[in-house]
């Protein structure tokens with residue numbers, strides 16, 4: 001039978017933090033790659049929409065590369081999932097994807 005007593009020392013906090021920071025760096029690299037992928041898809045949609053004459057008008061709030069009602073959906077989705085900071089994150093993503 002095994003017991004829960006162990007002679008192994010717990011890892012030093014510095015080692016735990018360094019390992020977890022490596023995980024965060026790896027996650028950030030994936031997030032940045034996903035953002036770049038989102039930017040490319042968004043640009044492709046915007047180009048298709050603009051080349052085909054807009055595909056929408058008020059009340060949808062379409063002007064050039066911007067489609068307001070679609071952006072509201074995205075802002076609400078992020079806000080539902082992540083709260084007010086999520087809405088800010090979505091705003092930043094949309095800014096990156098629209099190139100301004």
Ligand SMILES: C=C(O[C@@H]1C=C(C(=O)O)C=C[C@H]1O)C(=O)O
Pocket residue numbers: 041042043045046049065066067068070071074093094097098
């Ligand atoms: C990608 C589009 O064009 C723009 C960019 C959006 C986005 O990056 O999610 C959303 C709405 C539009 O302002 C679209 O119309 O779906």
